[in-house]
Amino acid sequence: MGKGLLAVSTMAWGVHAQADGVDLLAQFMKQARSGRAQFTQVVTSPSRAGQVPRSKTSSGSFEFQRPGKFRFDYRKPFVQTLVADGQTLWLHDVELNQVTARKQSQVLGSTPAALLTAASDLQALKADFQFAPEPERDGLQWVRATPQSPDGQIRAVMMGLRSAAAGPELAVLDVQDNLGQRSVLTFSGFEINPILPAHTFAFKVPAGVDVIKP
Template identity: 30%
Template sequence: MRLIRMLLLTVLSFSSVAAVADDSLAVQRLTELLNQAQTISARFSQLTLDGSGTQLQETAGQLALKRPGLFRWHTDAPMEQLLVSNGEKVWLYDPDLEQVTIQTLDQRLTHTPALLLSGDVSKISENFAISHSESGTVVDFILKPKSKDSLFDSLRLSFRNKVLNDMQLIDSIGQRTNILFLGVKMNEALDDGLFTFDIPQGADVIQE
């Protein structure tokens, strides 16, 4: 539930010329890797830990993303939930509660981390200070929000062989959410119907 909420609702000082150049290179590198995929579909495995490293929750599911701004995140039973966005609205459906929550999509990247993968990547440097490191075929990016009202303190994106591999979010109390992406497919045709949602008959609807 917490990750779903973060996906929904989810200050660089010029200390030296080298630091500025490194940040600029990191932005360019991340933009290149994100722009290569106009669609992404994959399985995911998610693990949430508290500040001491104790496991809080483990789930798995399926995701689909399509630029610009379309995403679908389906968590498997027994904690089944479905999050769908058409780029303007977001539907969060909990079948156990028979409840649908509808929100306007927050376009701020610091409040909607999923938009890093499916949104306008040109806005990344406006929202984050970015650093990166490369080791062999693995590239890691650390994104720190410039806004003080962000829902997370840092976000790590990792690519292996130029393909999205995993993601980690850390919040202000040290809670970590680790997401591993499996069987990633890029630039395959995705039906736009994946990114629309029909409210099930009898479901309670909450507008936020």
């Protein structure tokens, strides 16, 4: 799905010290109806024949609104836009002068994007994922999400959450796929429940761009 991608967190004033990653994730799911942040993404391919693994770094901005809407604007090193409008997932690759359009219902089931945007609470996600707390590290509470089905592309998703004044927020999304690729998104300036204009999640195909509908 493009040159890398994909992404979640938690809530509650007065989260006490015993709250683990699953607690924070559940709180975030209840509180965060929308959000936005800046991100840096590092995609590392598996090593081959003893070679050093190759990594690619990109950055941009991320916005979401429940249910089912999100937007990734990649700005460096290549310009790409990924928009889910609730029905269709649009990927605009400026370098290729190409737009790919897919039905969300067919591509977002057990993905990190579904964790971020699809459900209103943690319980609703348990049909697709198993959740388990991980030890605290780097000042973050961690939770591991493992897809219920072993047949998908994702092996596991690690989410690092931090408590903030306005409630828990997402700090790190670490995605490992079944081909051995790892994608780590680090978020900064996370805003919980900003007012996002409706056009944020409306995608208009630019003139002269090829549209592919697999």
